Amino acid sequence: MIGRSSSRPPTVLFTGFPGFLGSALLREVLERGDGPVACLIQPQYRDLAEKRAREIVSEAEPDSGDEAAVHLYEGDITEPDLGLGSAPGDSDLLAGVEEVYHLAAVYDLSVDADLAAAVNVRGTEHVLDAAERLGVDRLHYVSTCYVSGRYDGTFTADHLREGQSFNNHYEATKYRAEVAVRERMADGLPATIYRPAIAVGDSRTGETDKLDGPYNLLRLLLAQPARLAFAFSIPGAAETELNVVPRDYVVDAVAELSGRPDTVGETYQLCDPDPPTVPEFVAALSDAADRRTVTVPTTKRIAKAAARLLSAASVEVEAATIDYFDHPTRYRCANATAALAETGIEVPAFESYVDRLVAFARENPDLGDEPMT
Incomplete structure (x- = not known):
């Protein structure tokens, strides 16, 4: 555990930490006063996760004194039970989780089909299984605008299964993952889906963690x-x-929308409307x-x-x-623009x-x- 001493078990689960978006969003969630937070990490990223968690906890200013704790659990979304069921007592690690942020995915246009399916599709299914087993109050799923594939026309938050073809395995598997999330939502899972466009560095500092895409x-x-x-x-x-958007816009938008009860059941495309x-x-x-x-x-x-x-x-x-x-696809975000209209959060040119x-x-x-x- 990293942070202040806490007698409470984690109430929030994060996947995708210590990734670029996940790290920034974790900071926002802690500053909002949510937590303690359990971060599912892979063993090879433990050193980086510990470093980033210490930095985030030291900067966070939560509403209550002991909620800045970050628990780092080694696991793997590609395995049943998120890879947490092998050691004594592991089955109880997430017992108090009420909210899940699922960001983990392979963000790579050239990803191999098997790896993309394992992480993006089966990994998401395992997170969904865990969310249902835990009876969580809310799932936040980070998808992508590019579930559109090569849809010829304007693609909105209402579109998904349009018979589209795909540029690559990344797009195809993120599409299949969102279909799985939508199916669980139809069965009663309370969730919100966020579809960023092409995420680039921070608009204020330029910071990014990898030089890909644009x-x-x-x-x-x-x-x-x-x-x-x-x-x-x-x-x-x-x-x-x-369609590119800076990291800070995506993080600020998800942090705002995820903290509101009126966004349950919605899908938001976090893209540039112009x-x-x-x-x-x-x-x-x-x-x-x-x-x-x-x-x-x-x-x-x-x-x-x-x-x-x-x-x-x-x-x-x-x-x-x-x-x-x-x-050929054009992305529009009418409901996201409306939901964020009074917050000051908007996409910079x-x-x-x-x-x-x-x-x-x-x-x-x-x-x-x-x-x-």
Whole structure:
């Protein structure tokens, strides 16, 4: 246990700690006065989890004196009973849990099908089983806007099973996981679903824990001379929206919505209601990176082949990101906007914080793109 001495057992369970979103959300939950909190962690992340938990507890200012305790339990969502049933007394560890935040997933566009299914689908099913067994008052599930797959049109919080195809195993398994959550909700499980768009670094500091997704384009630009840099342009890119949101918006929105009883049973898309198109995104990133960028028209197949060649030459450009340059789906978030209208929580324009993202990436070039699994 980390934090103040507490005679109370954990009342909140977190998965996905010490991940980037999970760490920030845990801080918000503790500052709200909820807890004590049990964090399910994998053994290989114990040192990082202990470090982040100490930092968070030392900064949190909960309403009551002993609720800042963070309990770290080694387990695994891919195993039945969350991997907590092997040692004497382990079955009682979560007995007092009343609320679950499920963030753990493999966030990787190139993830292997078996790993994605194990973590994103079966892991979510095991968390759902635990929530039902414990009789929790509330489940908070972090999904993704990209359960849409390549849906051709406007995708809202009301959409899910639309016969869509998927860009990759990440999207497909997150879709299957949300279907499982929706089915349990239909059976009576009180839950709220949050679908972030593409999450990037903090809008105030630029901080992130890995350089993936849109950062592939930034790496490509920074690897080229400032006076002339090249980027790919594939058919359809001019009309394609690239929907990114900063970490602080996602965390603030989930923290706000999760603390309200009127949000039970709802699905919220945490996206930019007015996102840039791909050319606008490239232009903003180029300006922040101080690059004069020329876009080279090509086919998707050639662009992906070029990305693989660049990666082989030590310029990490993930070929899977090319699929989002002609992604046909547009995301809208009417109910999230309405629910957050009086809170001051809103999505900042990408152009207003892109310089901070670039500055942080420049200062931390050794950050990788490997997911926490």
